[in-house]
Amino acid sequence: MAIIKLSATERRRLSAFFTCLVLAVGAWVFTVLSNSYNYTVKEVLNFRNTPQKRAFHSLQSDTVNATVSGNGWQMLFSKVNRDVNVVSVDLRSLEYKSYVVLSSQLEQINTKKEIGQQITAFNPDTLYFDFSNRKVKRIPIQLNTDIRYKQQFAQANNIMLNPAYVIVNGPASVIDSIKSWPSDTLKLDSVGEPVSTRLNLQAVKEGNLSVFPKNVQVSIPVDEFTEKVLEIPVKLINNHNYDDVKIFPQKVKVTFTISLSRYAQTDEDFFEATADLDLWRKKGYKVLPVIISKQPAYSKIVKIEPQNIDFIVKK
Structure with missing residues (x-):
């Protein structure tokens, strides 16, 4: 491949050429971006002065397209800026009509916008509302x-x-x-x-x-929990015929967790253990499972010994 050799004078001329080119392009870009343009940005609607006697429902999206008048720099930055643009809309007129015209509020909306970034139009320009009690x-x-x-x-x-x-x-x-x-x-x-x-x-x-x-x-309320063991008497339920029934054992050993602040005061009166006689009469159970039907709030049953009790029905 041929290598072009330039003299010192030619290199200076080439350097000067590219320098001028870069400056010219920069000046052109600066001039173009300094001109005024109309461009579109999305604006989020923020309602204020809502009606006190009428409930309303907006019939369109909560965002509108706003036409903004600004220079090229502002237009460029609007494309890369991710900040939410908010337009404050006054709904006082909904007390007597069902729509709001945004262009009629341009003056007060633009008072909160930066100079050189004034909104000139909205799309849609009219917001419609549905009303109910x-x-x-x-x-x-x-x-x-x-x-x-x-x-x-x-x-x-x-x-x-x-x-x-x-x-x-x-x-x-x-x-x-x-x-x-x-x-x-x-x-x-x-x-x-x-x-x-x-x-x-x-x-x-x-x-x-x-x-x-x-x-x-x-x-x-948060507390440390620990285990406690109590012997709870078993109560026979659903003895509809008032049969003479003996259960063995009459008490079960219940291991449960309880908060330290309630450890000392928690006794067998806080619990109720039951055995259902209908399980024998209707389903033929030979032993009855023990159910804890009442226990202190936020306690947790760890185990019941025994889980089933024997019984004898005297005729």
Whole structure:
């Protein structure tokens, strides 16, 4: 392959040529991007001054295409900028009509936009709404949790929510179908002590609904658990004919877990063990399984000894 050899003068001329070319291209790009252009960006609608006496439902998407007047640099950056563009729309006029014209609010919308990035038009320009009767309802909060406890620790009592209810305001047709309002998921790991935290409720997805409050105080009692053993008398149930029935043994040994704070006060009165005589009469059982029908809240049965009892029915 032939190698072109250039003299020092030719190399200087070639270098000067490319330098001028780069400067010329740069000047051209700068000039082009400094010109004014109309370009389209997506804007998310944020409703304010919503009607107090009319429940509404938007009949179109919550985003619109906005035509923006700006220079080439702003147009370029709008293509790579991932920030959410928000347009605040005043719905005060819905008190007496069923649509809002965005172009009629351009002046107040543009007061919140940067100079040189003024919106000139919207597509669609008119937003239409459907209306129904407004209803207010008090509904319970549904707490979502994903909690992992340290070994031998667990929830020791009922979770307390403050408040336990939210007030939902919106169309009657929608409100009637809502039975509870979910919270965000409370995620905790290696929990070994009581939890007290504030948790956000899930955001409203419909523009015609409102929920108050937006968050809730969550208190979770947590304690260390240990095993305890008690002898519990067995109660015979479904002895419809009042037969003379003897059971053996009359007590069973129940091993269960209980929180340390309730260990001393927990005795056999907190439990009820039963054996169902219908299992013999209707199904022919030779022994009766023992069922723990009552136990302390948040305790856990580990084992029952024996699990089945013998019985004799005297004629």
